[in-house]
Amino acid sequence: METSSGNIGSSIQASLSGRYATALFDLAAESKTIDAVESSLGTLRAALAESDEFRRLTTSPLVAREEAMKAVAAVAETLKLDPTTAKFLGVLAENRRLAQLPAVIRAYRALAAQHRGETTAEVVSAHPLSDDQVRTLEQQLRQRVGRDVKLDLSVDPSLLGGLVVKIGSQMVDTSIQTRLNALAHAMKG
Secondary structure, X not given: OOOOOHHHHHHHHOOHHXXXXXXXXXXXXXXXXXXXXXXXXXXXXXXXXXXXXXXXHHHOOOOOHHHHHHHHHHHHXXXXXXXXXXXXXXXXXXXXXXXXXXXXXXXXXXXXXXXXXXXXXXXXXXXXXXXXXXXXXXXXXXXXXXXXXXXXEEEOHHHOOOEEEEEOOEEEEOOHHHHHHHHHHHHHO
Protein backbone atom coordinates (compact mmCIF):
# COMPACT_ATOMS: atom_id res chain seq x y z
CA MET A 1 0.00 0.00 0.00
CA GLU A 2 1.63 3.23 -1.11
CA THR A 3 0.35 5.89 1.24
CA SER A 4 3.01 8.56 1.11
CA SER A 5 3.59 9.09 -2.58
CA GLY A 6 3.79 12.46 -4.26
CA ASN A 7 5.89 15.55 -3.76
CA ILE A 8 5.10 16.00 -0.08
CA GLY A 9 5.70 12.33 0.72
CA SER A 10 9.01 12.13 -1.12
CA SER A 11 10.33 15.34 0.43
CA ILE A 12 9.23 14.20 3.88
CA GLN A 13 10.98 10.86 3.49
CA ALA A 14 14.29 12.64 2.85
CA SER A 15 14.74 13.55 6.54
CA LEU A 16 15.16 11.33 9.59
CA SER A 17 12.01 12.69 11.20
CA GLY A 18 10.23 12.22 7.88
CA ARG A 19 11.19 8.56 7.74
CA TYR A 20 9.84 8.07 11.27
CA ALA A 21 6.65 9.95 10.37
CA THR A 22 6.21 7.88 7.21
CA ALA A 23 6.66 4.64 9.16
CA LEU A 24 4.10 5.81 11.73
CA PHE A 25 1.69 6.88 9.00
CA ASP A 26 2.01 3.52 7.25
CA LEU A 27 1.29 1.70 10.54
CA ALA A 28 -1.70 3.95 11.18
CA ALA A 29 -3.00 3.40 7.64
CA GLU A 30 -2.70 -0.39 8.01
CA SER A 31 -4.60 -0.33 11.30
CA LYS A 32 -7.06 2.34 10.05
CA THR A 33 -6.13 4.70 12.90
CA ILE A 34 -4.80 7.70 10.95
CA ASP A 35 -7.12 10.14 12.73
CA ALA A 36 -6.57 8.63 16.20
CA VAL A 37 -2.79 8.84 15.77
CA GLU A 38 -3.08 12.42 14.51
CA SER A 39 -5.18 13.31 17.54
CA SER A 40 -2.65 11.70 19.91
CA LEU A 41 0.18 13.56 18.18
CA GLY A 42 -1.76 16.79 18.70
CA THR A 43 -1.97 15.95 22.39
CA LEU A 44 1.80 15.35 22.46
CA ARG A 45 2.41 18.63 20.65
CA ALA A 46 0.37 20.48 23.27
CA ALA A 47 2.25 18.68 26.06
CA LEU A 48 5.57 19.74 24.52
CA ALA A 49 4.37 23.35 24.39
CA GLU A 50 3.00 23.37 27.93
CA SER A 51 5.40 21.19 29.93
CA ASP A 52 9.02 22.20 30.43
CA GLU A 53 9.63 18.84 32.10
CA PHE A 54 8.32 16.85 29.11
CA ARG A 55 10.24 19.07 26.70
CA ARG A 56 13.45 18.44 28.71
CA LEU A 57 12.77 14.70 28.65
CA THR A 58 12.61 14.75 24.87
CA THR A 59 15.67 16.93 24.32
CA SER A 60 18.16 16.07 27.06
CA PRO A 61 20.99 13.75 26.04
CA LEU A 62 21.56 13.09 29.75
CA VAL A 63 18.37 11.03 30.17
CA ALA A 64 19.24 7.33 30.04
CA ARG A 65 17.50 5.20 27.41
CA GLU A 66 15.67 3.02 29.99
CA GLU A 67 14.61 6.06 32.00
CA ALA A 68 13.28 7.75 28.85
CA MET A 69 11.36 4.61 27.85
CA LYS A 70 9.71 4.38 31.29
CA ALA A 71 8.93 8.09 31.27
CA VAL A 72 7.29 8.08 27.84
CA ALA A 73 5.25 5.00 28.76
CA ALA A 74 3.94 6.93 31.78
CA VAL A 75 3.29 10.01 29.62
CA ALA A 76 1.41 7.91 27.05
CA GLU A 77 -0.78 6.43 29.78
CA THR A 78 -1.40 9.80 31.47
CA LEU A 79 -2.27 11.51 28.17
CA LYS A 80 -4.39 8.52 27.06
CA LEU A 81 -2.58 8.18 23.74
CA ASP A 82 -3.79 5.61 21.25
CA PRO A 83 -1.79 2.32 21.31
CA THR A 84 -0.01 2.95 17.99
CA THR A 85 1.26 6.36 19.10
CA ALA A 86 2.22 5.03 22.55
CA LYS A 87 4.31 2.23 20.99
CA PHE A 88 5.84 4.66 18.53
CA LEU A 89 6.84 7.01 21.34
CA GLY A 90 8.55 4.04 23.00
CA VAL A 91 10.45 3.31 19.78
CA LEU A 92 11.64 6.93 19.62
CA ALA A 93 12.82 6.68 23.23
CA GLU A 94 14.54 3.34 22.61
CA ASN A 95 16.32 4.73 19.55
CA ARG A 96 17.20 7.95 21.43
CA ARG A 97 15.27 10.02 18.89
CA LEU A 98 12.78 11.83 21.15
CA ALA A 99 14.29 15.16 20.08
CA GLN A 100 12.82 14.43 16.63
CA LEU A 101 9.26 14.38 18.03
CA PRO A 102 8.20 17.93 16.98
CA ALA A 103 9.45 17.37 13.42
CA VAL A 104 7.82 13.91 13.29
CA ILE A 105 4.51 15.45 14.37
CA ARG A 106 4.71 18.11 11.63
CA ALA A 107 5.63 15.54 8.98
CA TYR A 108 2.86 13.14 10.07
CA ARG A 109 0.28 15.93 9.94
CA ALA A 110 1.41 16.79 6.40
CA LEU A 111 1.09 13.13 5.35
CA ALA A 112 -2.37 12.84 6.93
CA ALA A 113 -3.49 16.07 5.24
CA GLN A 114 -2.17 14.84 1.88
CA HIS A 115 -4.02 11.55 2.41
CA ARG A 116 -7.27 13.51 2.92
CA GLY A 117 -6.59 15.74 -0.09
CA GLU A 118 -5.86 18.76 2.09
CA THR A 119 -2.99 21.18 2.25
CA THR A 120 -1.52 22.14 5.60
CA ALA A 121 -0.67 25.75 6.33
CA GLU A 122 1.56 26.61 9.28
CA VAL A 123 0.19 29.81 10.78
CA VAL A 124 2.06 31.73 13.48
CA SER A 125 0.29 34.70 15.06
CA ALA A 126 1.22 37.13 17.80
CA HIS A 127 -2.00 36.31 19.68
CA PRO A 128 -4.41 33.36 19.55
CA LEU A 129 -6.85 33.66 16.64
CA SER A 130 -10.60 33.70 17.26
CA ASP A 131 -12.81 31.06 15.67
CA ASP A 132 -14.08 33.66 13.16
CA GLN A 133 -10.52 34.63 12.23
CA VAL A 134 -9.59 30.97 11.74
CA ARG A 135 -12.62 30.35 9.50
CA THR A 136 -11.88 33.48 7.44
CA LEU A 137 -8.22 32.53 7.05
CA GLU A 138 -9.14 28.96 6.03
CA GLN A 139 -11.57 30.32 3.42
CA GLN A 140 -9.01 32.79 2.00
CA LEU A 141 -6.31 30.13 1.81
CA ARG A 142 -8.73 27.63 0.23
CA GLN A 143 -9.47 30.18 -2.50
CA ARG A 144 -5.76 30.85 -2.99
CA VAL A 145 -4.58 27.23 -3.26
CA GLY A 146 -7.73 25.68 -4.71
CA ARG A 147 -8.16 22.93 -2.11
CA ASP A 148 -9.07 22.49 1.54
CA VAL A 149 -6.46 23.89 3.89
CA LYS A 150 -5.90 22.61 7.42
CA LEU A 151 -4.32 25.18 9.71
CA ASP A 152 -1.47 24.31 12.05
CA LEU A 153 -1.78 27.22 14.49
CA SER A 154 0.85 28.46 16.92
CA VAL A 155 1.46 31.67 18.83
CA ASP A 156 4.69 33.70 18.97
CA PRO A 157 4.29 36.96 20.94
CA SER A 158 7.60 38.26 19.52
CA LEU A 159 5.78 38.91 16.21
CA LEU A 160 3.97 41.80 17.96
CA GLY A 161 1.09 41.56 15.47
CA GLY A 162 0.18 40.12 12.08
CA LEU A 163 0.73 36.60 10.79
CA VAL A 164 3.33 34.35 9.25
CA VAL A 165 1.70 31.79 6.96
CA LYS A 166 3.69 28.96 5.38
CA ILE A 167 2.21 26.57 2.83
CA GLY A 168 4.80 24.19 1.47
CA SER A 169 7.73 26.31 0.28
CA GLN A 170 5.65 29.52 0.10
CA MET A 171 5.67 31.95 3.01
CA VAL A 172 3.72 35.14 3.59
CA ASP A 173 5.06 37.21 6.50
CA THR A 174 2.85 40.14 7.52
CA SER A 175 4.18 40.35 11.06
CA ILE A 176 4.90 43.72 12.62
CA GLN A 177 8.30 42.45 13.80
CA THR A 178 9.37 41.76 10.20
CA ARG A 179 8.11 45.17 9.09
CA LEU A 180 10.04 46.86 11.91
CA ASN A 181 13.19 44.93 11.00
CA ALA A 182 12.82 45.96 7.34
CA LEU A 183 12.33 49.59 8.36
CA ALA A 184 15.39 49.50 10.63
CA HIS A 185 17.44 47.96 7.83
CA ALA A 186 16.24 50.59 5.35
CA MET A 187 17.12 53.39 7.75
CA LYS A 188 20.67 52.04 8.14
CA GLY A 189 21.14 51.74 4.37
